[in-house]
Amino acid sequence: MKITVLGAGTWGVALASLLFKNGHEVTLWSAIPAELSELRETGRHKNLPEAKIPEGISYDENIARAIEGSEMLLFVVASAYIRKTAALVAPLLCDGVMLVNASHPQNAELPMLVMVSGSEICARYLHS
Numbered sequence: 001m002k003i004t005v006l007g008a009g010t011w012g013v014a015l016a017s018l019l020f021k022n023g024h025e026v027t028l029w030s031a032i033p034a035e036l037s038e039l040r041e042t043g044r045h046k047n048l049p050e051a052k053i054p055e056g057i058s059y060d061e062n063i064a065r066a067i068e069g070s071e072m073l074l075f076v077v078a079s080a081y082i083r084k085t086a087a088l089v090a091p092l093l094c095d096g097v098m099l100v101n102a103s104h105p106q107n108a109e110l111p112m113l114v115m116v117s118g119s120e121i122c123a124r125y126l127h128s
Helices: 010-021 033-042 063-067 079-092 111-126
Strands: 002-006 025-029 048-052 058-060 072-075 098-101
Touching: 002 010, 002 063, 010 025, 010 048, 010 072, 025 033, 025 063, 033 058, 058 063, 063 079, 072 079
Parallel strands: 002 025, 002 072, 025 058, 072 098
Antiparallel strands: none
């Protein structure tokens, strides 16, 4: 399955690595080009120095290119950026793309926001 992981923090890198090791084609996207440059150059996340990122994972800072042809989009951006990222993705979605939210809330007030955002963006896409 072709999967785009949206968010290249520690959780995004860990999930991208796991998915790749389980046979999926994985692209890692970040809104921060310098973050992807460091991952490309070092093959490691600065906060996970012992974990080598598997060769074969693709990196792309262009969200349209990153999600092109993907069967699943895995949202792993910081919870404060879910709506912004979902708004970038919504006009680019193709029929049948699975949206999965694996972001973790950064404060006690956000768990419901994180749970609602995925269905919110799906509803907007499906009814537009």
